Amino acid sequence: xxxxxxxxxxxxxxxxxxxxxxxxxxxxxxxxxxxxxxxxxxxxxxxxxxxxxxxxxxxxxxxxxxxxxxxxxxxxxxxxxxxxxxxxxxxxxxxxxxxxxxxxxxxxxxxxxxxxxxxxxxxxxxxxxxxxxxxxxxxxxxxxxxxxxxxxxxxxxxxxxxxxxxxxxxxxxxxxxxxxxxxxxxxxxxxxxxxxxxxxxxxxxxxxxxxxxxxxxxxxxxxxxxxxxxxxxxxxxxxxxxxxxxxxxxxxxxxxxxxxxxxxxxxxxxxxxxxxxx
Amino acid sequence: xxxxxxxxxxxxxxxxxxxxxxxxxxxxxxxxxxxxxxxxxxxxxxxxxxxxxxxxxxxxxxxxxxxxxxxxxxxxxxxxxxxxxxxxxxxxxxxxxxxxxxxxxxxxxxxxxxxxxxxxxxxxxxxxxxxxxxxxxxxxxxxxxxxxxxxxxxxxxxxxxxxxxxxxxxxxxxxxxxxxxxxxxxxxxxxxxxxxxxxxxxxxxxxxxxxxxxxxxxxxxxxxxxxxxxxxxxxxxxxxxxxxxxxxxxxxxxxxxxxxxxxxxxxxxxxxxxxxxxxxxxxxxxxxxxxxxxxxxxxxxxxxxxxxxxxxxxxxxxxxxxxxxxxxxxxxxx
Numbered sequence: 316x317x318x319x320x321x322x323x324x325x326x327x328x329x330x331x332x333x334x335x336x337x338x339x340x341x342x343x344x345x346x347x348x349x350x351x352x353x354x355x356x357x358x359x360x361x362x363x364x365x366x367x368x369x370x371x372x373x374x375x376x377x378x379x380x381x382x383x384x385x386x387x388x389x390x391x392x393x394x395x396x397x398x399x400x401x402x403x404x405x406x407x408x409x410x411x412x413x414x415x416x417x418x419x420x421x422x423x424x425x426x427x428x429x430x431x432x433x434x435x436x437x438x439x440x441x442x443x444x445x446x447x448x449x450x451x452x453x454x455x456x457x458x459x460x461x462x463x464x465x466x467x468x469x470x471x472x473x474x475x476x477x478x479x480x481x482x483x484x485x486x487x488x489x490x491x492x493x494x495x496x497x498x499x500x501x502x503x504x505x506x507x508x509x510x511x512x513x514x515x516x517x518x519x520x521x522x523x524x525x526x527x528x529x530x531x532x533x534x535x536x537x538x539x540x541x542x543x544x545x546x547x548x549x550x551x552x553x554x555x556x557x558x559x560x561x562x563x564x565x566x567x568x569x570x571x572x573x574x575x576x577x578x579x580x581x582x583x584x585x586x587x588x589x590x591x592x593x
Numbered sequence: 594x595x596x597x598x599x600x601x602x603x604x605x606x607x608x609x610x611x612x613x614x615x616x617x618x619x620x621x622x623x624x625x626x627x628x629x630x631x632x633x634x635x636x637x638x639x640x641x642x643x644x645x646x647x648x649x650x651x652x653x654x655x656x657x658x659x660x661x662x663x664x665x666x667x668x669x670x671x672x673x674x675x676x677x678x679x680x681x682x683x684x685x686x687x688x689x690x691x692x693x694x695x696x697x698x699x700x701x702x703x704x705x706x707x708x709x710x711x712x713x714x715x716x717x718x719x720x721x722x723x724x725x726x727x728x729x730x731x732x733x734x735x736x737x738x739x740x741x742x743x744x745x746x747x748x749x750x751x752x753x754x755x756x757x758x759x760x761x762x763x764x765x766x767x768x769x770x771x772x773x774x775x776x777x778x779x780x781x782x783x784x785x786x787x788x789x790x791x792x793x794x795x796x797x798x799x800x801x802x803x804x805x806x807x808x809x810x811x812x813x814x815x816x817x818x819x820x821x822x823x824x825x826x827x828x829x830x831x832x833x834x835x836x837x838x839x840x841x842x843x844x845x846x847x848x849x850x851x852x853x854x855x856x857x858x859x860x861x862x863x864x865x866x867x868x869x870x871x872x873x874x875x876x877x878x879x880x881x882x883x884x885x886x887x888x889x890x891x892x893x894x895x896x897x898x899x900x901x902x903x904x905x906x907x908x909x910x911x912x913x914x915x916x917x918x919x920x921x922x923x924x925x926x927x
Contacts, residue, residue: 565830
């Protein structure tokens, strides 16, 4: 995790690829150029995050969005100074990466279980490594159900991978938008409505969700209504953290820090927070 | 007791100022502040509580962590770790106690903060006992006191004609090795520690008052001005950002800086999607006091308050940590 024994120094890298993911959202592929950085960040596990530096603007934390291929991938929504600066970068431009940070999805512990993925908007990005892991080790997991959502069709991420997901063995893929547009012919409605319609089998299943806090809250409630127990529900939370190592104070929820106690939490942990994430 | 005359102390300080970064209480336009000094003539020897703690000399309010040079697509990074020795002279015991509180997180929790550790290592703390407790002071509520030497390297106490010198640590002994000390009979008189005691209830008991009306009552008049965190010797939240210091074709020089942050600011918990999990002032005031009395001691050990009283006298709307301590104690016992 540390460069020169200094966890605040990013590893140097360059932008190896950029593509549009949705309106205002791009996927960045980063190649680390320092061997120490390649070795350290190469150990990351699905659910962990890293800070990406746009030199001159600063750095911001992003969930690592892929376990496949030679590059680190990050989905970045142009919202603030750092993310707008990242969006203006071109292939070959230098960037920095600090990480991997935080805990991860317990994918080894839930082998053999049915997996239900519920991704909302760019919140789907940190779930993509989970989908990839299940698909790449298909025999290790049971039935895979993917529920993918966005506020509108233009905000759906990884649309070019929908076909792969839908065609994968023992996998079902559902997508919905809160509001459709002229061309949208798919499901319209909140992800919780879609979840009730799909009504995935609960026995031996684990549900993993990420999205806006209000969505996570209601997805948990709906899952519980369908029979999921607190030990069968996982999420990953976010905050505008600055250090990622439990020092800067920004991401505390009560005595917990999203950066070091999370970002991945079971629902029963979330339920016990003195201070809620909502 | 070991004793040094004021004249000899001043001469020693004059020499010291040539060798180290010397910080001491100084009059700055009528305000008493710990500030860099070039000679003993600039130092105040009679003063109450400096208006700001000395936190900024160990954990600077703006600190360059990395100097980054970008030549076309080549980036070089250089850590900024000053090596020059620093002495903080005339430090009040509460401010030294504040460093120990921050140590519990920045030094003792893995991974240690390299920058804070460097400042701590290069700095020797020479304390000056308060002869009495000042307006708003309540250090005795935290097991300390106006002449508590325990967080310092050397402690001075004013006696007639000079100062009694207590060497507390080896680091302190090394620093005062060339200070002309005399043996004198007797001991310096203890400070007048007659400040009121305020009740400190356990972190577990604090959890009982999370949803109490206390937070609305005290928090709704908060202005989110953040002065309480600015003057606090233990508040350690920080933000990171880059500033461009030079830009010309093919070359950009950047500093990655760390600046103090404040959990009482309006958008502290605003995330990328716009969600703010602490949208109201009572939410944020509650977090500040829970950090000090519940979260910080649970997570890292020490309480997050040393009783310096600066937030008490600085708050423009009189939010008083001592009143909150009393209210919490009443709420948990009643």
